[in-house]
Every structure is written in structure tokens, then in C-alpha cells.
Amino acid sequence: MTTPAWDAEYDVVVVGAGAGGMAAALTAKIEGCSVLLVEKTDRVGGSTAVSGGAVWAPLNAQSARVGHPDTFEKAWTYMRNTVGDAAPAGMQQAFLRQGAGMVDYFEKNTAVRLVARSYSPDYYPDRDGAALGGRSLDPAMFDGRELGPKFKELRDPLPEFMVLGGMMITMTDAKHLLAVTRSFTSWREGVKLVLRYFSDRLRGYHRGTRVVLGNALAARLFKSVIDRGIPYWLDTPLQKLHLVDGAVAGVALLHEGKATNVKARRGVVVATGGFPWSEALRGEQYPQPTGPWSMSPQDNRGEGIALARDAGAVMGQGHTNPAFWAPVSILERADGTVVRYPHLVWDRAKPGLMAVNGAGRRFVNESTSYHEFVRGMYRSHETVPTLPAYLVCDHDFMEKWGMGLALPGGRPRDHLLKAGYLHKAETLRALGDALGIDGAALEASAARFNAQAEQGRDDDFGKGSTEYNRYLGDAEHAPNACLGALRKAPFYAVKVYAGDIGTAVGIACNEQAQALDAAGRPIPGLYMAGNDMHSVMGGEYPAPGITLGPALTFGWIAGRQLAQAAVNNDRSTSGHP
Structure with a gap:
């Protein structure tokens, strides 16, 4: 040439x-x-x-x-x-x-x-x-x-990795912020984070300068x-x-x-x-x-x-x-903008979360890696609609851990319910019906899941059975750091899709x-x-x-x-x- x-x-x-x-x-x-x-x-x-x-x-x-x-x-x-x-x-x-x-x-x-x-x-x-x-x-x-x-030429992180409109946090930071009323150490660390952030904003930075x-x-x-x-x-x-x-x-x-x-x-x-x-x-x-x-x-x-x-x-x-897979939930706002949330390491492994397919049945170890979770979605979809799949939890789980964009600790969620991102019902059967899946099957799946949580062993998919599962679970929860029952109303669900974090x-x-x-x-x-x-x-x-x-x-x-x-x-x- x-x-x-x-x-x-x-x-x-x-x-x-x-x-x-x-x-x-x-x-x-x-x-x-x-x-x-x-x-x-x-x-x-x-x-x-x-x-x-x-x-x-x-x-x-x-x-x-x-x-x-x-x-x-x-x-x-x-x-x-x-x-x-x-x-x-x-x-x-x-x-x-x-x-x-x-x-x-x-x-x-x-x-x-x-x-x-x-x-x-x-x-x-x-x-x-x-x-x-x-x-x-x-x-x-x-x-x-x-x-x-x-600093303005550096791409901003995902909003979901920030709180207060611009403060980056790690998993460790998030745990401290959730425990500020229960631990002096967490209170001290939380105060340091927030003071640094507000200092940055008062100095004119468009977001926090503590970058992680x-x-x-x-x-x-x-x-x-x-x-x-x-x-x-x-x-x-x-x-x-x-x-x-x-x-x-x-x-x-x-x-x-x-x-x-x-x-x-x-x-x-x-x-x-x-x-x-x-x-x-x-x-x-x-x-x-x-x-x-x-x-x-x-x-x-x-x-x-x-x-x-x-x-x-x-x-x-x-x-x-x-691709490198990750389950992703999607919020469509009234103004037409779309927010995608990757369910990577925060909620799926915690005790009290169950994932089901379009038939209302479990199909995967919820605590497995995000990549394996989506592989499980595609495998299940070969016989049962599983795109989207559904993450399901109860009141106590929501208040302690949150799920996706729905934050814990009594934070506002009405906007998520109104947008159709979050689903809520007083019974599991009603929740299933609202999602368009078999409510009776969802209720039966939860009953089996709860029984396995009581014994601390997931005989169906092995949730909590590996060191990696337990690493992301709740170390204070026994007998299995990743298995907990869904018992207290209201019950919640979020749809997740076969997303990725790159090709x-x-x-x-x-x-x-x-x-x-x-x-x-x-x-x-x-x-x-x-x-x-x-x-x-x-x-x-x-x-x-x-x-x-x-x-x-x-x-x-x-x-x-x-x-x-x-x-x-x-x-x-x-x-x-």
C-alpha cells in the first residue's frame, strides 16, 4: 500500500x-x-x-x-x-x-x-x-x-461503587458504614471517610479524591x-x-x-x-x-x-x-436513562438470598462466582426460561444487606418499586405471581431452601460449601455462612440478566x-x-x-x-x- x-x-x-x-x-x-x-x-x-x-x-x-x-x-x-x-x-x-x-x-x-x-x-x-x-x-x-x-480527565467509577453522590468505598468500607452504630472502630472509620469526602466537595472537587x-x-x-x-x-x-x-x-x-x-x-x-x-x-x-x-x-x-x-x-x-459473565440488574428511570448493577460479591453469597428461574425453582449455587452464576443461567435456560432469573430475599435480609440497588437499613425503596426494578409482596406465593412465575413453586423452593439452611448444608447446589463461598458470606452466621432462611414478610425480588464485565x-x-x-x-x-x-x-x-x-x-x-x-x-x- x-x-x-x-x-x-x-x-x-x-x-x-x-x-x-x-x-x-x-x-x-x-x-x-x-x-x-x-x-x-x-x-x-x-x-x-x-x-x-x-x-x-x-x-x-x-x-x-x-x-x-x-x-x-x-x-x-x-x-x-x-x-x-x-x-x-x-x-x-x-x-x-x-x-x-x-x-x-x-x-x-x-x-x-x-x-x-x-x-x-x-x-x-x-x-x-x-x-x-x-x-x-x-x-x-x-x-x-x-x-x-x-483529576477531571480520569474516568469516574460506577455510581454503584460510590455513596453520598461521589464517595468511593470498598467492601471493608461498606461494612464499617453499616456498623457505625454498633462498633466504635466502625464509627471512627466511617467518620474519617465522610469528613474526608465533605472536605473534598467543599474544596470544589466533583467527587471524593480518596480513590480505590x-x-x-x-x-x-x-x-x-x-x-x-x-x-x-x-x-x-x-x-x-x-x-x-x-x-x-x-x-x-x-x-x-x-x-x-x-x-x-x-x-x-x-x-x-x-x-x-x-x-x-x-x-x-x-x-x-x-x-x-x-x-x-x-x-x-x-x-x-x-x-x-x-x-x-x-x-x-x-x-x-x-465474555466474562456477571448477573446484572437493570433500572429504567422515568427519564429514559438506564442504570445497571453488577451482582458481583456483595449480596448473592449472604445467608438468606435465593435465586430461581422462570419456573420458580433454584438452578445454581448463589454463592458461586459471578461468571459461574451466569453460566448456570444459560444452562438452565436450555430447558426452563432463566433469562432473566430472580434473586429473592425476605425483610430481614433486605434490612441487613440490601439487594442490588435496594439499599439496607430502611433506606427509601419506593422509587425502585415504582420503576419495576424491585418487587415486593407479603407472601412468597404472591411474589411469584407478581413476577409472572409459579408462586406455588417459589413457595416450595423456599421451604426446601429453609430446611437446608436449618441443617447448614445445601444438598442441591452446595451453597457455602467452598472456601470462596464462605469468604463472601457472613462469618457471624451459623451453621453455614451462606445459608439462611426466608421467613419474615415482606418478601422481595430483583430480576437479573446475563451481563458481562468484558469480552x-x-x-x-x-x-x-x-x-x-x-x-x-x-x-x-x-x-x-x-x-x-x-x-x-x-x-x-x-x-x-x-x-x-x-x-x-x-x-x-x-x-x-x-x-x-x-x-x-x-x-x-x-x-x-
Whole structure:
């Protein structure tokens, strides 16, 4: 193809300012490349900024320090027992062998700080090779004031991860806030949180500057991008990958309203967040039925993947699931806006919540991972309507834990009832009838569920039977931290749909993060990261953080590969060996 007229030149162009993209940009810059980072939206952070922020990185240096020494053999055994052949073995091994180095590299060279969890079971703790902690890390809390006026350029977290209109909280924070009247420690922590938040708002910040979860990871990466002087262009969508002599030589962008061609002397990294909001690609890749139920930013429409395919790259194969699933409840407001709530780790595992299908019968272990929960929905839907499914609880559960957007502690819920998000009835039979399911069957399901709660053992689906289940349950509830009866009226229900937190299907790549063509050959100059890369987990979900761990790792690998290409080129042109 003819070489375009270049408007600007860099060694590396990175498309997408999420974890994978910023990791690649930072690494290439640190290793000596000139780098341009472009983002099609007006905010930095992508899916990372609205995520829970966990990073799965087995073998990291902190594992032993938090009481969970790890080995490659143990981690590899777990990968084989969860991912198996759903992803190429070479890609899985590359992730395991490189992930710990990635953590150390960013700790040494950037503002990224990750803290290993002392107790956080892998999602299948009963399988050989599983660990009960150490492998998943959380980003350390970040002070948004360090970004100065650029704090407004960081994508805001999901409103559901904030309280009081803009204060971010973790699970630990939420527990303190719910217990402020019962514990001095919780009262003290709650007061500190609220005072800090109101101080921020009085100083003119649009939200609280105490940044946690995935927003903290995005903020720390963004701070590093700024500190390293990497130019970044917002509101700049990718239009085309320029091919010259069979290699990706640069990009066509729409920047400040003008068509702009930027040469990438070493290569381009595409990390635009996958395709959860592409109706066409969902129809091609997702099981049916599917719908607009993703928790990813709605800008993630698969343009990066589509343009990589136009350049000769192909989609990966062999995966077991096209997305990383999560049950999602949906509130449609009177003004037409839609709120989606991901039922990840707060309500489903607690004692006193039961999930049923369209026949009013249980179909899954409610405490299982969000990914497995939706897999259970699709399996059940093959014989009984289960899309949507229904989460059901009683008065006591609602007041203690809440459910989805319905908050605990007597907080207002009439607006949710009026909108049809929350359903309420004085009996389970009446609740079922109101939902359009068999009320008698729902009543019978609850009776069986209650009997099993009394004995502390779920013989049907094993709720509370694994370390991971109990980790998310109520440690103070006996005899089973996850099993409790539904007895006290009124009873409540929320519909949940087969949502996702991102796509698992992407462009096939090799261990160097290079995009592959139909013959399995790397396309010169084209690298992928994040959800644009075919998942190294093959659509399985072994543990918390298995999207961000590979995103950071393969972004780091791509950046090093591109920097090494520059070193090799410099040597060849200077006459040095």
C-alpha cells in the first residue's frame, strides 16, 4: 500500500488508555521509545476505571509475605484444572512466567502500587493448585489530588461503587458504614471517610479524591503517564491501521476534528477494550439471548478488533465463553436513562438470598462466582426460561444487606418499586405471581431452601460449601455462612440478566503480544493488549483479577518488545553489533 503523508511520528502509538494500553505506553517510554497514547473518549481509564481493580499475578513477590508461598508448578496445575485447553498453553505459561516481573517492574518504575491479599481464595478452591491468598492484589488507595486539574480527565467509577453522590468505598468500607452504630472502630472509620469526602466537595472537587478499586489503578497509571511526559490525545478515535509493505506502519486518527496520520516507527498497540457494546459482534460471538447488559463502558464497541481484522489479524479460537459473565440488574428511570448493577460479591453469597428461574425453582449455587452464576443461567435456560432469573430475599435480609440497588437499613425503596426494578409482596406465593412465575413453586423452593439452611448444608447446589463461598458470606452466621432462611414478610425480588464485565474473545496473539494472521504468523508492527487480545484464560474465570492481570502483563510485554526492536534498529544503523 502507498505510504501516507505523515502528520506526526513516534516510535510507538498506543490506542486505548485502559490498563493494557497505559502499561504498554509506560513500558515503551521507560525503555527509551517516544510514545503517543490516544483515547477515543474524553476520559482516561477505560474499563479499568470502573472495575473492582483486582490483579491476578501468581508467583508475585508478596505472596510468601502474606502467608501463601507459591510455585510455578502449583499455579500451572491450577491453570490446567481451570483453563485447561481453552487457551494456548504457551500463552498461559507466558502469563505465569511474566506476571510477577510485571508487578516488580511497575513497582520500581511507576506510581503503581499493588498490595497482595492475605486471604482471597481462587474461585475454584477445591481444585488442585488453588491458593487461598497471595495471588490477587489490589491497587493501593490513591489521592486524586495528586492529579491536580487532570483529576477531571480520569474516568469516574460506577455510581454503584460510590455513596453520598461521589464517595468511593470498598467492601471493608461498606461494612464499617453499616456498623457505625454498633462498633466504635466502625464509627471512627466511617467518620474519617465522610469528613474526608465533605472536605473534598467543599474544596470544589466533583467527587471524593480518596480513590480505590480499579479507579485507583487507572489513576496510578495515569499519574505515571503524566510524570513520564507521555503525550496523550483524548477525544481521538482510531480510524484505520496503515499497512505499508505488509507491516502496520501507523494509524489514521480523528484528532481535534481533523484526519491525522501518525507514523509508528516501531509499531502500534491496540487496546480499545473489546466489543461488549457491538451488537454485531455480540450476535456473532455470544450465546442467545443476549442484550445491552454489559457493565463495560458503552464506548467499548470493538473498533480496535475490527480494524485489526481489516489489517489481516484473526480472532482467537477454542474458548469456552466469549465474555466474562456477571448477573446484572437493570433500572429504567422515568427519564429514559438506564442504570445497571453488577451482582458481583456483595449480596448473592449472604445467608438468606435465593435465586430461581422462570419456573420458580433454584438452578445454581448463589454463592458461586459471578461468571459461574451466569453460566448456570444459560444452562438452565436450555430447558426452563432463566433469562432473566430472580434473586429473592425476605425483610430481614433486605434490612441487613440490601439487594442490588435496594439499599439496607430502611433506606427509601419506593422509587425502585415504582420503576419495576424491585418487587415486593407479603407472601412468597404472591411474589411469584407478581413476577409472572409459579408462586406455588417459589413457595416450595423456599421451604426446601429453609430446611437446608436449618441443617447448614445445601444438598442441591452446595451453597457455602467452598472456601470462596464462605469468604463472601457472613462469618457471624451459623451453621453455614451462606445459608439462611426466608421467613419474615415482606418478601422481595430483583430480576437479573446475563451481563458481562468484558469480552474474552479477541485477536489471536503470540507470547510477545503480536497479532497473528490466519496462518498463525505475526503481523509486523501490530500488538494487542487488554480485552482486544484473545483471553489467555480462554473465557474461564479462575480467580479475582484475571482480566487486569493479563492486561498489565501483556501490555508490559508489548512495550518491552517494541523497545527492543528500537534497540536492535539503533545498533544496525550505527554499525555496532
